[in-house]
Amino acid sequence: MISGTIGKSSQRSRHFGVIAVFCGLLLSSCGTETAPTPQTQSTSTPASSASNKSATASGATVMLGDITRVDSVLTAAQGRWILVNVWATWCRPCVAETPELVALDLSLNERPFSLIGISADYMTSPTAEEAVNKVSKFATQYQIRYPNVIYSGSLDDLTARFSLGGTIPTTILYDPQGKEVERWTGRLVEADFTRIKSLLS
Numbered sequence: 001m002i003s004g005t006i007g008k009s010s011q012r013s014r015h016f017g018v019i020a021v022f023c024g025l026l027l028s029s030c031g032t033e034t035a036p037t038p039q040t041q042s043t044s045t046p047a048s049s050a051s052n053k054s055a056t057a058s059g060a061t062v063m064l065g066d067i068t069r070v071d072s073v074l075t076a077a078q079g080r081w082i083l084v085n086v087w088a089t090w091c092r093p094c095v096a097e098t099p100e101l102v103a104l105d106l107s108l109n110e111r112p113f114s115l116i117g118i119s120a121d122y123m124t125s126p127t128a129e130e131a132v133n134k135v136s137k138f139a140t141q142y143q144i145r146y147p148n149v150i151y152s153g154s155l156d157d158l159t160a161r162f163s164l165g166g167t168i169p170t171t172i173l174y175d176p177q178g179k180e181v182e183r184w185t186g187r188l189v190e191a192d193f194t195r196i197k198s199l200l201s
Contacts, residue, residue: 060139060146064128066153067161070118073147077114081200082174086164088120089138093187094169098142104193105146111200112176117148118158120168128152173199 063069074082085101087094105115125131131150139148151158164170165185172183173196181199184192 060144060148062132062136062139062148062150064122064132064150064152066151067157068153070149070151070153070158070161073116073149077116078178079176080112080114081176083113083115083196084118084162084172084174085115086118086120086162086168086170088124088168089134090121090124091168097169097188098144100188100190100193101146102142102144104196105144107197108200113200115146117144117146119148119150122150122152 065072074084083104087098089095101115105113119131119135121135122128122131125134128150131152135148135150138144158164159166162170162172167185169187170183170185171188171192173181175181182195
C-alpha cells in the first residue's frame, strides 16, 4: 500500500498555470484563466456501469471511480515505481505537460514503472458519461497509454489520501515499497522529468 510519507518536495507556484481545485470546490486559477463551474450530478452512478469505463484508441483505460477505485488501480501496480498525476482536461498547465508525460511513460516502458492519472473532470461535468467521453477523447488525442481514473468520490477522501494542497497539476512519485519519494506542484518541466528518470536509475 502506498504510504503518505513525504520525501523531498518540489513545490512551485507559477502565475501562468497553477489551478486551485480541491479546496471547498472553488475552482480558479492563479492567472486570468477561469476554471469551469463545478456541476452538480443529479444521481450517483456506479463505477461499474458500462458508460463509466472506456478503452481508448491509444490503449489507455479511462474509468470513473471513488477512492476505492483509485486504490485498486494503485494496488495493481504494487511493487513498481508509481507516478500519480492529478490533473484535468480544462487545466492548461496539465494539458501542457501531457506530451512530456506520455514521452516519459514510453521511455520507461521496459522499467518497473507505472504512470497513473487521476482526473478532476467529473467535478465540472453534468454526467459521468460526459466526463468519461471527454477524458477518453483527450487520451486518444494525446496518445496516452496509461490508465486514468476520473475521480467521482469525496474530495476529502482524495485530498487526505494524497495530502493534496488544493492545486493541480500535482504529481507524486512512489517507490516500489509504496513510500512517497518526491512530489511536484504545478506543471512539470524538463528538469523534473530528468529528476524522475534519475530516481528510477
